[in-house]
């Protein structure tokens with residue numbers, strides 16, 4: 001069988017592509033190495049409210065853990081800065097599953113425990129992880145939605161080589177929290193700490209630039225001790241996760257018959273680490289461009305909408321975040337809640 005589109009990865013980017021394509025009758029094969037889409041969760045789970053306006057069908061009640069209104073920033077020099085940030089902390093596993101189920105209901109085919117290996121003789125090679133069976137598939141287009149360390153990107157051209165490393169505990173909340181809490185600290189170099197509330201629990205995590213000589217778990221433990229001592233969270237660790245955040249900006253998302261979406265194409269904010277909304281948006285754009293027979297429009301549209309803001313953040317990371325000493329000078333230049341961030345340079 002020849003597929004119209006092979007989509008590698010059933011995260012928000014790939015599942016959205018598969019859904020958009022299948023809805024219009026395309027023959028879509030969606031593959032993922034996981035046993036179930038979205039599991040395990042490797043995310044702090046916040047999305048801005050605008051995403052729900054654009055894709056209401058992705059947001060049945062059960063995917064939303066909590067609504068939030070503001071992002072409140074705690075600086076080491078004692079200033080507290082609040083920024084409008086209406087949105088939702090999700091149950092990410094349910095969100096990813098929801099989009100995948102929508103894709104399947106429109107006729108997309110899903111193969112789990114299936115790894116994309118590479119290309120040979122115009123075919124994509126897949127491997128079933130349990131049986132070790134390897135086999136080729138033919139598709140007119142391939143969408144690489146295989147996340148931050150994308151194999152599809154690596155095999156087709158430039159790919160992200162610098163990442164933020166993250167670590168996160170989910171813990172009980174001792175007080176109700178209605179906002180997203182962000183902490184800049186000397187022991188979280190090149191990044192920040194977060195508390196994102198999910199009802200009576202919260203995701204407490206850190207993301208750091210791994211070129212600094214501190215281990216991400218050591219940074220998380222210090223951050224956890226700090227917020228424990230403030231009485232915000234309880235000490236029982238309910239779950240642990242972590243992962244990679246692309247930190248270089250967009251990586252040429254159109255490569256012949258291959259389109260890169262979401263983290264695979266570097267569409268994740270290199271400083272805040274926000275990437276879910278961009279994954280859904282680029283997944284949808286890539287699919288529409290294929291349906292319209294003009295994939296070059298995907299690159300144009302994606303670069304116009306997201307390219308300059310993501311690449312600007314990537315440049316700021318290189319210019320200002322490679323030393324982490326004078327935080328009062330560095331943080332306002334590199335974080336979106338401060339006016340200085342938006343000044344022309």
Ligand SMILES: Cc1cc2nc3c(=O)[nH]c(=O)nc-3n(C[C@H](O)[C@H](O)[C@H](O)COP(=O)(O)OP(=O)(O)OC[C@H]3O[C@@H](n4cnc5c(N)ncnc54)[C@H](O)[C@@H]3O)c2cc1C
Pocket residue numbers: 008009010011012013014031032033034038042043044045046047114115116117145146147148150151166167168205241242243244245261262263264268273274275276277279
């Ligand atoms: C700790 C942490 C916290 C974060 N918090 C937030 C947040 O609060 N808000 C936000 O917007 N963003 C956040 N992000 C970023 C966000 O998670 C990503 O931007 C988002 O998941 C990107 O979606 P995606 O579909 O591109 O990739 P992914 O969600 O990574 O999905 C890629 C899929 O591809 C599959 N795959 C990989 N390789 C292969 C292969 N060879 N063959 C087959 N399948 C493969 C994987 O199993 C995976 O299911 C966070 C990231 C981390 C690590």
